[in-house]
Amino acid sequence: MSLETLLRQAQRPLLIAHIAPDGDAIGSLLGLGWAMKELGRWPTLACADPVPESLQFLPGHDEIVSRRKGDEDVIVSLDSSDLLRLGSLYDQELFAALPVVNIDHHVTNVRFGSEQLIEPTAVSTSQIVYDLLRRLDWPVSPWSATCLLTGLITDTRSFRTSNTTAEALRTAVALIEAGAPLAEINGHLEHDIPMGVVTLWGRALSAARLQDGIVSVEVTRKLLRECGVSGGDASGLVSLVAGVRQAQIAVLFTEKPDGRVEVGLRSVPGVDVSGVALALGGGGHRQAAGCTLPGPLEAVRDTVLAHLAQMLAAAQPELRALGGSDSDA
Ligand SMILES: [Mn+2]
Known part of the structure; x- marks a missing residue:
């Protein structure tokens, strides 16, 4: 079964971001989570560590849990290069029993999981999730767009890293057009130093x-x-x-x-x-x-x-x- 078919059929997916989550981990988690919820699915959004205060402006951040519910049909790992990075959410038995989709852009990804979507040239996992949503023909709501753009901004240090491509900027434009408020996101990210x-x-x-x-x-x-x-x-x-x-x-x-x-x-x-x-x-x-x-x-x-x-x-x-x-x- 293709990765796309698997995600189309998923009803209760468990989406997991890595421990010590950054903007791309939380952004890609929420970006995909919103898209699935809007399609009437019941995703569980999970991260073993709490969402950092600096990202608590993202829509849906308060729905991220640190433990799973136990009725999931597919596991999707986001921005994590190996299973240890999933912290306490990694469960050997469960991961052996369910399809595991590994979505990431780390060059050091150890290629775990039954399905892999690993693109080391992508500037962020949020970029990969955006491309995936387009491929699936799933709508990108303003909430989803806000989370994905935050992932793009944080992983590129505001489009300053050397891997920032025209493609990444085109994605940013598309996300802004989909309703992501750029100035507001930057305001939250920059005005946040204790x-x-x-x-x-x-x-x-x-x-x-x-x-x-x-x-x-x-x-x-x-x-x-x-x-x-x-x-x-x-x-x-x-x-x-x-x-x-x-x-x-x-x-x-x-x-x-x-x-x-x-x-x-x-x-x-x-x-x-x-x-x-x-x-x-x-x-x-x-x-x-x-x-x-x-x-x-x-x-x-x-x-x-x-x-x-x-x-x-x-x-x-x-x-x-x-x-x-x-x-x-
Ligand atoms: Mn990342």
Whole structure:
């Protein structure tokens, strides 16, 4: 059965976005969810982690649950490169019993599921969902369009990542024409920095280090506690330092409450950090990837910086030849 037929026949699909959800995870989840609801289906929209406050303007966000109901007929995974990223919503028995549709754009997707719609060149999973809705000839309502455009904006950092194509911009236009309020979405996304995060940025940035083309910043549990913010709130730091002129790679180390360390990676076009992330048990895109490692922070820093330096040294000849202009987000 084709993926399209499977989705057309689904009555009670379980749609799942990945843990620590971002705008594309929630946007693609709600975008597809709205389309199915408007067709009279009964989708369960699920994410093991709560919807971040910054995305709580999206229509339908309050209907996202953290546990399944138990009567689903199809599972659809959105924006998740592997099953572990589904957190507590991954259930081995259930996933073996039902058709599992894997919709994603991560180059490191491990191709789980019985049906796959994986497009590493797509700027966001929301883009793939939009194309899918068009192919199915399903209507794109203003609610659906709002959620999908939010996914497109957040994963392209407002259409600034190097993989932003004319196609992505055409999709944005179509979503705006379908009723997505661009200025309102941008207003919500941009006017959302808690004061504690500004304090944290200041303290973390003042200790930023640059060595051999790699700029790194660290956020300890102590710093998070003192600034009264969560690790998720600090994640924007890596994009801030990714603009450092002398750096080809930016790294953010964030200590989690359990002592593990989250590693966020960004790179300039031509430098692929997804391989290092994958080798360390994570994943992502060529220019935006990450992983989580057991602490302590000092050991993680040494390991990751060594991997990156090695990769960078191997990539230098290609870079000098002005290597690829590949994608991310
Ligand atoms: Mn994405």
